[in-house]
Amino acid sequence: MIGVSLLAGTLTNFMSDGATLAALGPIVLPMASLAEVSVWKVGLVTSFSAAFANILVIGTPNNAICFGMGKDPETGERLLNVMDFVIFGLPITLLAWLILWLWTIHGYWHFLPWK
Numbered sequence: 020m021i022g023v024s025l026l027a028g029t030l031t032n033f034m035s036d037g038a039t040l041a042a043l044g045p046i047v048l049p050m051a052s053l054a055e056v057s058v059w060k061v062g063l064v065t066s067f068s069a070a071f072a073n074i075l076v077i078g079t080p081n082n083a084i085c086f087g088m089g090k091d092p093e094t095g096e097r098l099l100n101v102m103d104f105v106i107f108g109l110p111i112t113l114l115a116w117l118i119l120w121l122w123t124i125h126g127y128w129h130f131l132p133w134k
Contacts (some may be wrong), residue, residue: 023068027065027068034078
């Protein structure tokens with residue numbers, strides 16, 4: 020599951036979230052059933068990791084809009100550069116992966132209040 024989440028999270032920074040899921044979903048879900056791993060867990064890990072497009076500008080339209088519109092209105096100087104996304108996006112993505120791994124590997128149902 021960790022490998023699938025790393026693959027989906029890395030790939031989603033180079034293409035859109037939907038395209039990442041469309042490319043990886045048909046591959047990793049049958050692999051999970053062949054490996055006798057919970058298909059639900061692998062599906063959750065894949066879908067959540069595909070939303071971790073924080074590292075590169077091209078990962079999601081939100082990043083591209085912020086980068087494109089991030090100019091000072093008076094001077095016209097750029098307020099964001101590409102390395103800002105890497106510097107701030109990488110720690111956020113690593114933290115999100117750690118939380119996701121704990122949440123899916125140890126079972127999200129243990130954290131539900133009614134269980």
